[in-house]
Amino acid sequence: MGRLCWNEWGRLLALVAGTCERNPTYSIVRDGVDNPSADMTWGSIWAIMYRKFFWDMIGGTLGPAGIIPGNNTKFFVTIVVNLPVLQIINLLIGLVTLALEWPLPLIDGTALHRSLVFRMAFYFFSGFLGIMVYQTVDCAIYYVIVSAVFTRAMILGERILSTKAVPQSIA
Amino acid sequence: MTSSSLPPSIRRELTGKKLVWHLSWNGLHLGLFALGWWSQWSNQRLAALNGLRYSVWTSRGAGLVLAFDGTIILLPMLRNLIKLLRPQLSWLIPLDESIWFHRQVAYQLLIYAIVHTTAHYVNFINVERTQVRKQTAWEIHYTQPGGFTGHVMLLIMLLMYTTAHKTIRQRCFEAFWYTHHLAFFFMIGFYTHATGCFVRDSVDPDYVAVFPFYSTNHCLGYESWRFAIWGGILYFSERVWREVRSRRQTAITNVKIHPSGALELRFVKPSMKYKAGQWLFLNCPEVSKWQWHPFTISSAPEDPFISVHIRQVGDFTQALGARLGATVGVSGESLMDSEKGGRRGDWIEISPAMGKPMPLLRIDGPFGAPAEDVFKSEVAVLIGAGIGVTPFASILKHIWYAQRAGKLGALRRVEFIWSCREAGSFGWFQSLLEEIEEAQTDSNFLRMSIYLTQKMDSDAVQNIVINSVGQEYDPLTLLRTRTLFGRPDFQQIFSALAASINGGSYLVGREATLKTRLGVYYCGPNPLARVIQAEAMKCKSDTIDVKFAKEHF
Numbered sequence: 001m002g003r004l005c006w007n008e009w010g011r012l013l014a015l016v017a018g019t020c021e022r023n024p025t026y027s028i029v030r031d032g033v034d035n036p037s038a039d040m041t042w043g044s045i046w047a048i049m050y051r052k053f054f055w056d057m058i059g060g061t062l063g064p065a066g067i068i069p070g071n072n073t074k075f076f077v078t079i080v081v082n083l084p085v086l087q088i089i090n091l092l093i094g095l096v097t098l099a100l101e102w103p104l105p106l107i108d109g110t111a112l113h114r115s116l117v118f119r120m121a122f123y124f125f126s127g128f129l130g131i132m133v134y135q136t137v138d139c140a141i142y143y144v145i146v147s148a149v150f151t152r153a154m155i156l157g158e159r160i161l162s163t164k165a166v167p168q169s170i171a
Numbered sequence: 172m173t174s175s176s177l178p179p180s181i182r183r184e185l186t187g188k189k190l191v192w193h194l195s196w197n198g199l200h201l202g203l204f205a206l207g208w209w210s211q212w213s214n215q216r217l218a219a220l221n222g223l224r225y226s227v228w229t230s231r232g233a234g235l236v237l238a239f240d241g242t243i244i245l246l247p248m249l250r251n252l253i254k255l256l257r258p259q260l261s262w263l264i265p266l267d268e269s270i271w272f273h274r275q276v277a278y279q280l281l282i283y284a285i286v287h288t289t290a291h292y293v294n295f296i297n298v299e300r301t302q303v304r305k306q307t308a309w310e311i312h313y314t315q316p317g318g319f320t321g322h323v324m325l326l327i328m329l330l331m332y333t334t335a336h337k338t339i340r341q342r343c344f345e346a347f348w349y350t351h352h353l354a355f356f357f358m359i360g361f362y363t364h365a366t367g368c369f370v371r372d373s374v375d376p377d378y379v380a381v382f383p384f385y386s387t388n389h390c391l392g393y394e395s396w397r398f399a400i401w402g403g404i405l406y407f408s409e410r411v412w413r414e415v416r417s418r419r420q421t422a423i424t425n426v427k428i429h430p431s432g433a434l435e436l437r438f439v440k441p442s443m444k445y446k447a448g449q450w451l452f453l454n455c456p457e458v459s460k461w462q463w464h465p466f467t468i469s470s471a472p473e474d475p476f477i478s479v480h481i482r483q484v485g486d487f488t489q490a491l492g493a494r495l496g497a498t499v500g501v502s503g504e505s506l507m508d509s510e511k512g513g514r515r516g517d518w519i520e521i522s523p524a525m526g527k528p529m530p531l532l533r534i535d536g537p538f539g540a541p542a543e544d545v546f547k548s549e550v551a552v553l554i555g556a557g558i559g560v561t562p563f564a565s566i567l568k569h570i571w572y573a574q575r576a577g578k579l580g581a582l583r584r585v586e587f588i589w590s591c592r593e594a595g596s597f598g599w600f601q602s603l604l605e606e607i608e609e610a611q612t613d614s615n616f617l618r619m620s621i622y623l624t625q626k627m628d629s630d631a632v633q634n635i636v637i638n639s640v641g642q643e644y645d646p647l648t649l650l651r652t653r654t655l656f657g658r659p660d661f662q663q664i665f666s667a668l669a670a671s672i673n674g675g676s677y678l679v680g681r682e683a684t685l686k687t688r689l690g691v692y693y694c695g696p697n698p699l700a701r702v703i704q705a706e707a708m709k710c711k712s713d714t715i716d717v718k719f720a721k722e723h724f
Contacts, residue, residue, distance in 0.1 A: 004343040012333040046289065050296045057309055066299040067307055134308065135292055138322060142329060 006153035007116065007160050010146055011101045014123065017142035018097025040126070040143075041094030043135035047087040052134035053080040076132060086132050090139075093126045109162030116154040123147040200236050200279055207235030207393075216372040216391060223297050230290035231370070236283040238395030240276050241361045245354075245406040247273040250538055252409065281332065288325065291318075304374070316367035320360035327357045345462070358403050365392040416442070417454065417533040424476055426495050426529075427520055429602065434481040434492050435469070440534055447471055447545075447569035448562040448692075448722070451536025453479065458490045458530070467561035468537060469603075471568035477534075480561070480600075494530055539722065546573070546580035548690030548718065549678065552668070554588045554703060556695025562722055563587065563694070564603050567617075571607050574616065581688065583678050584615065586668070590622040590659050590695075622659045661706040669710040686716045694722040 018040050056077060059070025069077045079085040099107055100119070107113045124147040130140030183189060211217060211231035220227050247253070247269035295308040295318070312318040333339065334350040366383065368376035368390040377389035387394065425437040445451075445468060452463040464487055466479040483492045545551050545566060555563050567587065573579050604619065611617055627635075671677040672687050691707040693700055704719045711717045 004339070004346045008338050008342070009333060009346070012336055012339070013329065016329055016333065042285075042289070043292075046292060050293060052296055052308065054309065057307060062305070062307060064302055066302070134296065137312075138325060141326070145329075 005158065006149055006156060007158045010119070010149040010153060013142065013149060014097050014101045014119075014146045017123075017126075017139050017146055018094045018101065040090055040097065040130060040136055040139040043139055044087045044091035044094060044133070047090070047133050047135040048084045050135070051081045051084055051087070053077050054132060054134045054137055080133060086129060090126075090130055090133060090136055093129065094139075096122075097126070103163065109164065113162070114160045116150050116158070116160065119150040120147050120154060123150065196275065196279075200239075200283070203236045203239055204232040204283070206232075208232035210235075211370075214391070217370065219303055219372070220370065222301065222303055223294055226290045226293035226297065230287050230294055233283040233287035233290065235393060235395075237280065237287055238393055238399055240280045240283065241358075242395070242399040242402045244273065244276045244280060245358075245402040247276070249405055249409050251412060252405065254538055277332070277335075281328070284325065284328065288321065291321070311369075315369070317364055317369045318367075320364045324357055324360045324364070327353045327360070331357070349461075362396045362400055362403065365390075365394075365396065368392070413535050417452075417535040419443075421532045421534055423529040423532055425520060429480075432483055434483060434488075434495070435478055436481060436495075436532075437470075437476040437478045438532055438534075439476055443477065443534065443537065445472060445477070445537035447565040448539075449537035449565075450539055450562070451477075451479070451534050452538075454533040454535070455491055455494070455530055456533065458494055459487060462487055463535065464488075467565070469561065469564040469568075471565055471572050473569065473572040480564070545570070545690060545692065546582050548688040549581050549583045550586070550668075550672065550687060550689045551582060551584070552586045552588065552689065552691045552707070554691065554693045554695070555590075556693075556699055557591050559693075559695030559722070560589050560591065560600060561694075563589075564600060566692075567607055568603070570617075571610060575610075585617045587617065587619045588622070588659055588664070589619070590624055592623070592625045620655055620659070622655045622657065624658050627656075661703050662709075665706045665710050669712070669715060673712075673714055686714060689715055689717045691717065691719045692722070693720070 053069065053073060053076045056067050056069040056073055059072040060067040061070070062068075076086075080087065098104075100113060103113050112118060123143045127140040127143035127147065130136040130143055177185070184193060208228045208231065212221065212228050214221075250269075253269060295311045298304055298306060298311065299308040312322065330350050331353055334347045340347040366385060368378070368385045370392040371377060371389045372391060373389040377386040378384055379386045383396075419440065419442040421438055421440045423436065423438045425435075427435040427437070429435060443451075448468075450465055450467045453466055454461075454463045466481060468477060469480045470476060470478040481488050481491065483489045545553075553563050553566065555561075567585075570579075570582070570585060573582075607617070608619065668677070668689075672689075678687065689707070689710060691703065693703050700721045704721075707717050707719050
């Protein structure tokens, strides 16, 4: 039967990884837009409230109020717990993902929107950042999958068109 | 926001029966959520856990909902069981809507999985911070059974939900179908999710040496696997049964190719009993080991064989045609026999290519079709749109056999309406209609109306007009019945029908005191189904009783 269109699948996966938009009705979920689960934007919002550097057990010790991070992870603890820097970056990544894949009318059809190389690199990088924060570890795994799917799309020579473009097979 | 400013797809969900459904369905889920919340909150033995407050009440509430949804998600997929239950239960639940129901459960599963997971992220970080148990958050997440199976299930859900999305499923059914079998691992994760004994009143999990390896003295979870697993057992048995049945003796008797290039596959399978209008899954291991494709049965139960008509349009159907030696090229103009007055010629019978024996065939089925009870109504209106006409091949043949045998039951008249864009691709169906039309002795029993909806330029219209005049057969369909052009006006059709039934001219000798039962059977796209249902229901009166049934693909 049909051939899988990897970039379409990648888009759906990326929307899950990136979004927290809740769909108020079933019909929107069905027709289209996305199926969020443990995702970057949602996770990041919670991560600002409950701050935790995921890898703090490395070199850390268990105290009466949780893990006491060791000296080796001090830098990351600073940018996650003291100041929620990574969380805010992750939140932005989630929003950029959303803007790129929904897509935002402003971005629709631009070189950035059509670029598979950008997606491959950006989503891989997102995975790298996501894995630092307790709440977004799963998203990070999803992002790496998304990156791999877009890599596959690129190898197969797929192209992403503007959502307003008429597919060539019809035109 | 007023309701008129909502898009129609949403407004439809919020009106009438759909609204009642959504309210009660969501109400049931919220009720379960509240029950789970309350049972955790009020349980004195779980006082230590209740120190986590809202997050633990939320996770337990959502957990109960998920236990419920995980139990019933497989039930609508029990095709054989549903077929068995259909006659007994059709008045209570719409069993034909099983995939729709499966999706409704899946949506709830997703929503409450988000709630449950979010709550647990808070739970575990607070367990670590308060040290209510001497554990760290990452250990609970990734080393304990509950956390680990949860994350695996989320990943599987990611893959299953995205590939089940309309855009992926329609373009590449295999991607959806194969990925959906991850459900096996999902269900294993689901049944074992609570084996870690997270909900307990003791310091450490109370593990024991015998099944289920934890003691219910201290492990105070819902024990939901005890009822949830029955859904899985039923579904697993169903799949095993399908395998067994499909492997029963099946032999291809004839392969025919029709002028339009449609392949007719005739086979015998003594173990299979079916009714008119049903469909089956077909698998040919030599072409593809794992692919099962649905086809409508085109033979009537009275026929000594079972047949399916296959249009060679996809990879699988073309490969099957090639294996049988019945490629589209074999049929051609030569099949148009001019000696028969321009009527359609016969089929060509095919023998397997290169002296190979006929390939092995596996059949799973039959399934579906509410049109089985066509003989219970006095007037049957059969409406097929586009490819949706296929089940009516079998039904019309079946009616024809019944007519010959004089066993029509209550059935007095049949209206057959077929609307399609262009009739050319349904050549095989037309030949069947020809046969049935030829065989009619009572000109009032069966009336066919064929509507062509495609746009035509003036040349084509001229051509049709010139060729129609004085001809015995319609130039397009080669039937005696003249083709009608444009979309059928169902409002007019049904009001005229109701008027002529009430006027007494339609059914001669009808008892005026009795209610006439009108059965409307439709197969085709959903939007049209709504129109037809609405129009058909307008016929309902003191004298006419209307039933509407639709078939899905």
